[in-house]
Amino acid sequence: xxxxxxxxxxxxxxxxxxxxxxxxxxxxxxxxxxxxxxxxxxxxxxxxxxxxxxxxxxxxxxxxxxxxxxxxxxxxxxxxxxxxxxxxxxxxxxxxxxxxxxxxxxxxxxxxxxxxxxxxxxxxxxxxxxxxxxxxxxxxxxxxxxxxxxxxxxxxxxxxxxxxxxxxxxxxxxxxxxxxxxxxxxxxxxxxxxxxxxxxxxxxxxxxxxxxxxxxxxxxxxxxxxxxxxxxxxxxxxxxxxxxxxxxxxxxxxxxxxxxxxxxxxxxxxxxxxxxxxxxxxxxxxxxxxxxxxxxxxxxxxxxxxxxxxxxxxxxxxxxxxxxxxxxxxxxxxxxxxxxxxxxxxxxxxxxxxxxxxxxxxxxxxxxxxxxxxxxxx
Amino acid sequence: xxxxxxxxxxxxxxxxxxxxxxxxxxxxxxxxxxxxxxxxxxxxxxxxxxxxxxxxxxxxxxxxxxxxxxxxxxxxxxxxxxxxxxxxxxxxxxxxxxxxxxxxxxxxxxxxxxxxxxxxxxxxxxxxxxxxxxxxxxxxxxxxxxxxxxxxxxxxxxxxxxxxxxxxxxxxxxxxxxxxxxxxxxxxxxxxxxxxxxxxxxxxxxxxxxxxxxxxxxxxxxxxxxxxxxxxxxxxxxxxxxxxxxxxxxxxxxxxxxxxxxxxxxxxxxxxxxxxxxxxxxxxxxxxxxxxxxxxxxxxxxxxxxxxxxxxxxxxxxxxxxxxxxxxxxxxxxxxxxxxxxxxxxxxxxxxxxxxxxxxxxxxxxxxxxxxxxxxxx
Numbered sequence: 001x002x003x004x005x006x007x008x009x010x011x012x013x014x015x016x017x018x019x020x021x022x023x024x025x026x027x028x029x030x031x032x033x034x035x036x037x038x039x040x041x042x043x044x045x046x047x048x049x050x051x052x053x054x055x056x057x058x059x060x061x062x063x064x065x066x067x068x069x070x071x072x073x074x075x076x077x078x079x080x081x082x083x084x085x086x087x088x089x090x091x092x093x094x095x096x097x098x099x100x101x102x103x104x105x106x107x108x109x110x111x112x113x114x115x116x117x118x119x120x121x122x123x124x125x126x127x128x129x130x131x132x133x134x135x136x137x138x139x140x141x142x143x144x145x146x147x148x149x150x151x152x153x154x155x156x157x158x159x160x161x162x163x164x165x166x167x168x169x170x171x172x173x174x175x176x177x178x179x180x181x182x183x184x185x186x187x188x189x190x191x192x193x194x195x196x197x198x199x200x201x202x203x204x205x206x207x208x209x210x211x212x213x214x215x216x217x218x219x220x221x222x223x224x225x226x227x228x229x230x231x232x233x234x235x236x237x238x239x240x241x242x243x244x245x246x247x248x249x250x251x252x253x254x255x256x257x258x259x260x261x262x263x264x265x266x267x268x269x270x271x272x273x274x275x276x277x278x279x280x281x282x283x284x285x286x287x288x289x290x291x292x293x294x295x296x297x298x299x300x301x302x303x304x305x306x307x308x309x310x311x312x313x314x315x316x317x318x319x320x321x322x323x324x325x326x327x328x329x330x331x332x333x334x335x336x337x338x339x340x341x342x343x344x345x346x347x348x349x350x351x352x353x354x355x356x357x358x359x360x361x362x363x364x365x366x367x368x369x370x371x372x373x374x375x376x377x378x
Numbered sequence: 379x380x381x382x383x384x385x386x387x388x389x390x391x392x393x394x395x396x397x398x399x400x401x402x403x404x405x406x407x408x409x410x411x412x413x414x415x416x417x418x419x420x421x422x423x424x425x426x427x428x429x430x431x432x433x434x435x436x437x438x439x440x441x442x443x444x445x446x447x448x449x450x451x452x453x454x455x456x457x458x459x460x461x462x463x464x465x466x467x468x469x470x471x472x473x474x475x476x477x478x479x480x481x482x483x484x485x486x487x488x489x490x491x492x493x494x495x496x497x498x499x500x501x502x503x504x505x506x507x508x509x510x511x512x513x514x515x516x517x518x519x520x521x522x523x524x525x526x527x528x529x530x531x532x533x534x535x536x537x538x539x540x541x542x543x544x545x546x547x548x549x550x551x552x553x554x555x556x557x558x559x560x561x562x563x564x565x566x567x568x569x570x571x572x573x574x575x576x577x578x579x580x581x582x583x584x585x586x587x588x589x590x591x592x593x594x595x596x597x598x599x600x601x602x603x604x605x606x607x608x609x610x611x612x613x614x615x616x617x618x619x620x621x622x623x624x625x626x627x628x629x630x631x632x633x634x635x636x637x638x639x640x641x642x643x644x645x646x647x648x649x650x651x652x653x654x655x656x657x658x659x660x661x662x663x664x665x666x667x668x669x670x671x672x673x674x675x676x677x678x679x680x681x682x683x684x685x686x687x688x689x690x691x692x693x694x695x696x697x698x699x700x701x702x703x704x705x706x707x708x709x710x711x712x713x714x715x716x717x718x719x720x721x722x723x724x725x726x727x728x729x730x731x732x733x734x735x736x737x738x739x740x741x742x743x744x745x746x747x748x749x750x751x752x753x754x755x756x
Contacts, residue, residue, distance in 0.1 A: 049704060221681065306753045309753045329427050
């Protein structure tokens with residue numbers, strides 16, 4: 001299996017990106033991902049009870065269709081908390097992309113990222129559509145991956161190439177990050193494409209597994225977004241023997257995990273204002289969920305994050321964060337090790353002597369720069 | 379009922395404070411509160427699963443005794459995560475105070491605030507004890523309230539005077555605050571004294587009610603402490619008709635609520651680095667607990683807190699924090715009003731159209747000064 005930090009679209013996919021004017025800066029803000037063969041889709045959406053309009057429309061389309069042809073995504077506007085007008089705008093985005101591609105609107109998924117509560121300028125998207133369609137190509141991923149960025153300072157991209165039987169299969173993921181902490185939006189978006197031929201069941205379970213151990217294990221500021229979406233398309237263009245169970249499914253699952261993990265880590269590395277990349281391993285927990293909860297409690301503690309920023313080791317802040325979860329920890333069972341805080345990468349190992357499960361959480365420190373960016377964004 | 383922002387000890391109480399050397403700065407760090415008549419006690423401790431040694435010892439004494447004579451409290455050392463040595467130190471503190479007062483050690487409660495994981499210097503407390511005892515007087519509350527402070531910039535104190543029948547009853551509370559956000563410790567402590575004659579049941583239920591709506595409704599950084607304690611003594615010296623049910627109990631309950639509320643607000647006003655005092659009212663919730671959960675979610679959102687600091691109104695950050703609680707909110711039912719962010723006091727009203735319960739949460743903004751203080755405390 002080869003993993004590389006560059007987006008290389010799998011067979012049968014093309015992409016494009018343009019500046020539609022949603023962002024006043026004139027930067028790229030509208031992306032289209034297109035699968036020539038009809039593709040299966042698997043999606044994960046935020047657990048936030050307030051969800052943006054594109055999530056409602058995408059979920060509706062996931063119910064209506066079994067195969068998908070495109071994802072249209074914009075940055076600069078989250079299309080969230082916009083009421084009925086927001087739903088109509090998201091619906092229009094799918095229709096505007098579907099018409100020139102000659103597919104049904106229900107075969108198009110929609111994603112948005114940006115400011116919450118601002119009306120989506122559908123007319124600008126309509127005007128930009130011919131250029132967006134014209135730009136579609138395999139190389140167009142370069143513009144597409146940029147068009148989904150907001151305050152990201154670099155694009156998050158990774159590809160994996162591996163064999164299923166004697167066929168080469170490609171997995172490619174792009175993401176925009178720092179979403180939960182960014183000033184102008186409230187979104188983490190990831191799009192993953194593969195030419196693998198795979199059953200819906202294997203696709204879904206691989207994604208559930210991958211997301212649970214990667215995207216769901218990162219945190220910047222503990223603020224859960226209304227727009228978080230991971231969307232995956234699998235179009236079968238690799239022509240491999242159908243992946244269902246057994247060895248090929250394990251290979252695919254491992255590749256997807258690597259792609260998700262790399263994207264998740266890139267998101268944390270680009271967290272706004274961050275000066276440290278922190279890895280927290282929780283060991284000997286009763287379950288993965290318990291380990292994850294403990295690790296996230298530490299990762300979301302402002303006192304822990306400022307201590308790392310200040311390079312001041314403080315076990316007390318870790319201990320109080322762990323105890324605050326309500327999980328029945330015993331003081332005498334806790335073992336905590338912290339690497340040197342002087343380095344850019346910080347490692348924290350926490351053993352809780354309760355079982356055999358573990359989880360690894362990635363996070364950043366809390367810095368004056370974070371506050372500056374988020375206080376002065378207007 | 380008269381409420382005033384000054385600690386006036388009720389009849390039968392005296393207090394004292396000295397510099398024992400626990401704090402290297404030579405500031406006051408050891409306080410003693412003494413009730414001449416045996417007093418009933420009611421206490422609330424942190425929900426954190428990791429609890430400091432003085433909490434274990436105080437809980438043990440609450441089981442062993444029905445009447446109490448003193449509270450010994452120190453600042454500068456939390457006596458938490460110190461293992462068996464910590465328990466022995468807390469036990470010694472009670473014994474050292476009990477002996478010169480001629481009372482049983484189990485009639486003494488213990489509280490500590492300061493750095494976690496640092497050995498408690500019991501010898502210093504022993505040496506300081508004669509001076510502490512000698513200083514006991516009604517006016518000694520001035521030194522006692524200072525001796526429990528750590529990074530507080532002012533003392534938190536309030537008294538209420540009211541009549542039960544024809545007897546004047548006094549309630550007096552002192553607190554140290556900013557605990558959850560302070561650099562050198564992890565503690566909020568409050569001590570409340572009354573000369574009321576009251577049943578244990580009425581005392582307990584009044585305190586549960588008061589704490590639930592005041593101390594449990596404040597947050598600075600969402601970090602739950604290992605040492606939080608509210609300790610209350612009622613010694614009956616006012617000679618009023620026993621408070622049990624009915625009108626006198628309602629009067630007492632209202633007075634206690636006012637005292638707790640005032641102390642809680644003072645704690646938030648002295649939050650480290652804070653530039654704003656924020657009041658969040660959640661209305662039309664299904665229950666007080668639901669309203670409290672929603673309000674705390676907003677109050678603990680770093681994005682919301684930085685927006686207030688930057689005086690940049692941002693409804694999206696409130697909406698995403700509310701939705702992140704998992705409570706089944708409907709976008710169309712939310713009504714949010716925010717007062718001008720230019721002022722030092724900020725008011726947020728959130729209506730959720732789910733029921734008739736409400737809660738009011740008090741919090742502060744998140745500022746570069748908070749990070750500076752908590753990063754550079756060593």
